[in-house]
Structures are given as C-alpha cells and as structure tokens.
Amino acid sequence: MIANIAALLYLVAGVLFILALRGLSHPETGRKGNLYGMVGMTIAILTSLAVSSPQHFITWLLILGGLGIGAVIGAVIAKKIPMTQMPELVAAFHSLVGLAAVFVAAAALYAPEAFGIGHPGSIATASLVEMGLGLAIGAITFAGSVVAFAKLSGRMSGAPILLPMRHANNLALFLLLAWLIHAFCNSGGESMLFWAITLVALVFGLLIIIPIGGADMPVVVSMLNSYSGWAAAGIGFTLGNIALIITGALVGSSGAILSYIMCKGMNRSFLSVIAGGFGGEAGSAGTVSGEQKPVKIGSAEDAAYVLKNASKVIIVPGYGMAVAQAQHALREMADAMKKAGVEVKYAIHPVAGRMPGHMNVLLAEANVPYDEVFELEDINSEFSQADAVYVIGANDVVNPAAEDDKTSPIYGMPVLQVWKAATVFFNKRSLASGYAGIDNPVFYRDNTVMVLGDAKKMTDEIAKAMTH
Template sequence: MQALEQNLTAFAYLVAAVLFILSLRGLSSPETSQRGNTYGMIGMAIAIIATVLTPDVVSYEWIIAGIAIGGVIGVVIAKKIAMTAMPQLVAAFHSLVGMAAVLVAAAAFAHPESFGISDPATGEIHLASRIEMGLGVVIGAITFSGSVVAFLKLQGLVSGRPLVFAGQHYLNLLIGLVIFGLIGYFCVDQSPHVFWAMTALAFLIGFLLILPIGGADMPVVVSMLNSYSGWAAAGIGFTLQNNALIVTGALVGSSGAILSYIMCKGMNRSLFNVILGGFGGETSAAATGVKDDRPVKQGSAEDAAFILKNAGSVIIVPGYGMAVAQAQHALREMADALKENGVNLSYAIHPVAGRMPGHMNVLLAEAQVPYDEVFELEDVNSQFQTADVAFVIGANDVTNPAAKTDPTSPIYGMPILDVEKAKTVLFVKRGMAAGYAGVENELFFRDNTMMLFGDAKKVCEEIVRAL
C-alpha cells in the first residue's frame, strides 16, 4: 500500500513538473501568457495536494493553518496591489523564498533525524546532505537580504543610486571566499558555530551585493534574485527529499539565469559585473548632482494633438512614468482615436523599461492593446528614422542618447530606443528630474523634442479631448 502511495505521489509530481514547463513556455509570449498562468496554478495545486497526502505527514493542523494564512494574505495582496508596485512585490516574494530555505536548513540541522539525513547510530549528518544544506542556506540567505534591499530601493525607502564605498569589491570577494571555506569546513565538522557563521556572512553579502547596484540595472537584479530564489527552493527540495520542489526550483533558477543573461546582453552589461556589485556606480553617483539649465521646448496637449493627428506614423514608447500615472487605458484611448484618423501606430518596448522584465507588456495587455502592435527594441529601432512622431510617455533612461555619446555616463553602452531619429519627439514627463539611473536625458534639449509636462494620464486625456 505504501509503495502504491509513493508511486502515485511520484506520478503527481511528474504531472506537476510537466505543467510547470508548459507554464514557462506559455509565459514566453503575451498571446499564451494567460494559458501559461493557468498551467502553473494547476501544477502547483497538484504538487501541494500530493505533498499533503503523502504518508510522511503526521499532523495537518500547522499545514492547514499555514495554507489558510498564506492564502488570505495572497488574495488580499493580489486585490490591492497596484501595477506600479509589482516589481517590489516580486522582490518581497523572493525574500520569502530565501528565508524559507534558511528556516528549513536550520530545522534540518537542528533535527536531522526527522528529515532522514543522518546516521541513526552516530547522529552525524550525511556528507551529501551537508553539502546541500550548506549551499541551500547560503543561497537562501543571500536571496533574502538581497531581495530586501531591492524592495527598499524599488519602494523608494532607500535611494536608487548606487551606494558605493572604497574597497567594496575586495570586501565582497573576501567574504565570498570565507563563505566557501566555511561550506567546505562544514562538510568535515558539523559544528553549530560553522553553520551559523556561514549563514550570517551570507545575509551580509546579500546586502553588500545589491546596495551598489544602481537604478538602471534594477530590472536585471529582480531577474537575478528570481533565479536565486529558484536555486534556494531546489536546495529546500534536496533537504526535504521532495522531487517536485527540486524540479520547480531548477526550472525557476535556470529560467531566471537565462533571462538575466538575455537582459544583460540587451543592455550591454556584464552579468558578472552586475552580480558583483553594479555597473558604473561611481560615475553614476557623481553624475546625479549635475543640473542642466539649458532651455527646452514646451508644448500643450492641443499642440500635441495637432502634431499627432497630422502624422502618418507614430511610435509610442511607454515607461515607468506611464505605470506611476496608471495611464495605459488613457493611452489606449488616445491610440484608438489616432487610428480612426488613419495614423499608423505601434508601441516600442525596451527590455528594461519599468522596474522588472515585462513590466510594460503587462500594463499594455491590461489595457487590451493588440499584441501585434507591440514590438521589442531590436524589431522597432530601425523604424524610428521613418516615423513622423515618437510619443515617449514616462520612459527616460531607455531613450537617453548619452548611452551612445557620453563614455562617462553610467548608462554608456546600453542599447536605447532611437527615438531621437524621429521627425518629432513628444516627451510626456512630470518635470525635468533625471531618470532612475540619476542621469540627465539629452533628448530633452534636442531641437525636434517638445516636452509635455504633467501627469501622464491627464496629458493623454487632454490630447484625446483635443483630438
């Protein structure tokens, strides 16, 4: 009977794993993302039910209480969270996964006999379990503290500027070597002092790795922490001897790593440099204090409506400012009005627009913007030189020509959307403040740029009325 139950559990885990893979495949495209989410939810439900029904469970009180409390919190957050706060929510969830890995490893270390990872005669933890436990607790601690810093930066509770100090890379290297040394020593001596020392240092290096990373690289950080949370979950799986958790963690970890690499490649960043403490932090910190007093050309909604209505082709470039103002629906209304006037319209999405991968795509999908009108950077950049108007709504760093012309800029080398090549650039922005990377946008001062100051949603609504 027990063998049958184990086989059924293994089969359920296999089905869940297949659904997780189908979920990731579905999430790779806006057209299939809803189906991908559904697959993921069904797979997770199967995995949870199969785990709860295993013979190893001896008491359901704490399990039911945990599911109830977590479920209520999840529903409340999902209903109340604004789309603008989604990146920091993701970072907060990553921190919970990291802390879960730490707590499971600590419980396994304190009571290895309950986890079946020790010799019954001597009480010594098996060597393989020590390796898994050491790596799991370290990755989990780094994920937790790093995600907390990312949350604080994204929430605005800590400055988005790189926080740098002399010798930080050498300090990070030293702490990293000590942690690896302690993991090795833990394989020989399972002393509590060694376990807690490497855990504490992992928490510390998580803070030190993310603090120096500036705003321009935060989308990569969110993606990277997603990968860390996956590997931390896989570590939990090994400790709990749960195949579903191992597979799920490996899928999340590997897909997050691949996404981070793709984003770094799209930004002309080195993933290694970002992980070890940011890119161009010193120059960014220096650049943020410079204020440019050059005059800019300022226009009204009526001016913008006249220009847009008489344009043959318009490319809309959304950014975080659109998300803050919740302007996606007003923007869609404006776009529909322009299409009724015969304007050829498309949307240009930069890989790191917003605060996390896919942020703009989600907002546009929420406003039911047709998928075939939305293009990625590599597909749309060549079209700007023939466009009559580039309508930039809240995107700053990803349109800054300094990335191509100023070697001292912290965003130098990052591929940008070539909006300056359009005949006219209409730039919607609240004011002249620098972008999240702390860099003044050269595009503001170009002869073909007209600034439309104000809340992005209100500006779009005023343009619609003028049209």
C-alpha cells in the same frame, strides 16, 4: 506503489511548470501560463501532503493553518497591490523564498531523523552539502531581496551606495562563506557553523545589492529570482522532494537566462552588474556649465494636432506611465489616432520599468493589441520613418548618451532611437534626470517638444483634444 504514484504526479506537476514558463513568455498566452502554474502547484502540494501524511492532529492543524493564512495574504495582496508596485512585490516574495530555505535547512539540522538524513551531530555528508548550499543561497537571496525591495519601493535611495574596498570585502566574504560550508560539511552538522554560514551569507547578500544602481534593478530582480530557485532546489535535495527540485531548477535556470537577456539588452556583463555602481553619476537636468539649456514646452493641443495628422506614430512607454496608471488613457489616445488613419506602434525596451516585461504587462492590462507591440531590435530602424514619437514616462532607455558620450555610465547600452523621428513629444513630470541619475540630451533637441505633467492627465487631455 504510493511512491510510484507520487513520482508520476510530481512529473505531471513539473510538465505543467514548464508549460507555465512557456506561456508566460508571451503576453497573449500569459493567462494560460498562470493557470498551468496554479494547477501544477496544487498537484505538487497535495502530493507532498499525501506522501508525508503526518500522524498528529496538531501537525495537520499547523500545515493547513499555514496554507490558509498564506492563501488569505496572497489573495489580499493580489487585490490591493497596483501594477506600479509589482516590482517591489516580486522582490519581497523572493525574500520569503530565501527565508523559507533558511527555515527548512534549520529544521533539517535540528531534526534530521524526520528527513531521513541521519541524526543530530551525525548527518550524511551529501545532505550537509545540499543543506549548506541551500542555506547560503537562501540567506543571500533574503538579504539581497530586502535591499532590492527597499530600493524599488523608494524606502531607500535608488542610487548605488559605493562602500570603500567593496570588491575586496565581497571577495573575502565569498571565500569565508565557501570555507564555512566546507567546515560545516566535515563537522557532521555543527550548529555553530550553520549559524555562522547564515550570518556571513546575510551580510554578503546585503553588500552585493547595496552598490547596484537603479538602472540595473531589472537585472537584479531576475537575478534574485534565479537565486531563489537554486535555494529551493538545494533544499529540495535535502528533503528528497522531487517537485521542489524540479521547480527550483526551472526557476533558477529561467531566472539566469532572463538575467543574461537583460544584461545583453543593456550591453553589460553580469559581473559588471554585480560589481555595482551603475547610476551613481547624478546629472543636473537642464544645466551645462551653469547655463540653462533651451527647451520647447508644448501643450496637449499641440501634441494632439501633430499626432492626429501624422501618418505613423510610435509610442514609447516607461515607468512614469506605470506610476500614473496611464496605460488605459494611452490606449484611448492610440484608438483616437487610429480612427484618424494613423499607423500606431508601441516600442518596448527590454529594461523599461522596474522589472522584465513590466511595460508588456501594463499594455496587456489595457487591452493593447499584441501585434502593435514591438521589442527594441524589431522597431529601432523605424523611428527614422515615423512622423512623431510619443514618449510617456521613459527616460534612460531613450537617452542618446548611450551612443554618443563615451564618458556616460550608460555608454554602449542599446537604446530606442526616438530622436530620429520628425517630432518627439516627451511626457514627463519635469526635466529631472531618470532612475540612472543622468541627464537626457533628447529634452533639448530642436525636434523635441516637452509636454510636462502627470502622464495620465496629459494623455487624457491629448486624447480629448483629438476628438474636438
């Protein structure tokens, strides 16, 4: 009877998780999606506790203590971490999921009778397969997420680190890992093989993420999200926990689909991202053959005059906007333009920022109307009809080298064609190259005016100039 009720509650939790993913697919329903996910997770946790029903007081104390500590840490992080640090926070959380999978696998190895999968040294082969896969994917996720966190947080260079013979080494490590998992399953649960799998998987996770450049980090974040889900699903089979299997499968599949969408948005294959190296060719901003290129520098008043008197303006946000927390100032500037009768739209590139949906979240935080925000494929044809474009903190996603320069590392990547507008106002701190490490020819076009400076301060000044 209890098992049937538990299965039903797990099913309810699974449905809520599906509704959560559906809600999170659009900013307008994002809050509702979060709520569904929270309710579903609460049901899953309470059901798991009720089913396991530990008999010892110390066990209950450890479980409730762990939940309490985690809840406090989560609440503090939610309050303190700004949106600009959300990508590295997501990577850090992925690492914890991977580490949890490793710990659970270790617990199942040393106390298999508690999980109903056998006895030490004599564990069911099916359980060993699930344990080995969950362990390997978990360790890869942990190590890879640590590197991603270091790159995204600036603790490590965003440029790819190209090790010699990296492809051959990675292939050798992958084959060694597969052999170790096979040997582990045939051994009945040999502990030395368990820790060998862990070590090789950790090294493999480090080596597959280190060569990946900054421009591919949105794909890496969604890819690691997928890995964490599959690790959880694998351990869910070991534990016999339906909720963990469902949750892991949902996260794993949605992360894989998102990775595919990101790769398609960059016109890159998933294998080419894993191979790494994108963003290693650092450009020298403003120079060609040692000569300085001519650049038009404008003021806030210049931008305000043109933008306010335009008929149609398209705004292109990027990571620089996130760093400066300029989304609220940007909305105020847009409101001032709309009061003057200007048609305002926002253009979002699928890999703008440091994680999928980064710009959408920031604009939603500033209460930008959802019907003014458009994806690349829906708005690219409108740039030629725009009187002006305001690029705030973006760079690589508006680089025409992706279309014009076959030698460019971003050649073939779909970009927002801002240069087709009558006037382009480009807000950046400097003429430095973007995260991909390459120069942007838009800076030097005749119809481009650079408005250099902090994104929030400059946008505030433009908005104020419009009201005078």
